[in-house]
Amino acid sequence: MGLAFLPLGLAFGVLVTQSGLPWWWAGLSAALVFGGSFEFLLIGLVTAAAPLAAIALSAFMVNVRHVFYALSFPLHRVNGRLGKAYSTYTLCDEAYALTTGGQARSWPGRRILWLQLLLHLYWAGSSTAGALLGSLVPDGVTGLDFALTALFTVLALDAVRNLRGDLPTPALALLSALAARFLFPGQMLLAAFVLFTAGLLARHLATRRRPSRA
Incomplete structure (x- = not known):
């Protein structure tokens, strides 16, 4: 490095x-x-x-x-x-x-x-x-x-x-970058990070709630 x-x-x-x-x-x-x-x-x-x-x-x-x-x-x-x-x-x-x-x-x-x-x-x-x-x-x-x-x-x-086979995470990162590129081309980096972080938090909350419902 x-x-x-x-x-x-x-x-x-x-x-x-x-x-x-x-x-x-x-x-x-x-x-x-x-x-x-x-x-x-x-x-x-x-x-x-x-x-x-x-x-x-x-x-x-x-x-x-x-x-x-x-x-x-x-x-x-x-x-x-x-x-x-x-x-x-x-x-x-x-x-x-x-x-x-x-x-x-x-x-x-x-x-x-x-x-x-x-x-x-x-x-x-x-x-x-x-x-x-x-x-x-x-x-x-x-x-x-x-x-x-x-x-x-x-x-x-x-x-x-x-990531050891965790495909949703890189897929979410790619989708966040593409969405930021088309929606916020002037602030792509910041927008991509915000979207990716929001997606990770949403996935975490959804995963944490599943056991309680079961």
């Missing part, structure tokens, strides 16, 4: 320097913001001198999915206020996917923290390297932007395998 961060960070660092921002901006953003996809959007907002209110709203819309992640992220296994604060701060899609799988249910809090720290370092280090070495990357190199798509595809496949 950390190796998958390398091409993404390199691409981000190259984009920072190509946008006219100083090289240190890439490492600083990667270390402090640690927002992944939002950081790519942030470059355009900063270079366009967007108002802080617009930047804050964009950050909320892109990262609101973390609210849903918190419902099942194993933060209770992390010890100490400082550890919980850092674990919350560095919660990302990849950390969530790895720590909520079947094999990770026995992981102690220390292993979760080390995982998040290493992902954080991979992202900040590769972003800084991309900004410093961006001029050495040939213009003909393509496919760096597809690394993110490939990474999420692998995560989705692993999540489906961990």
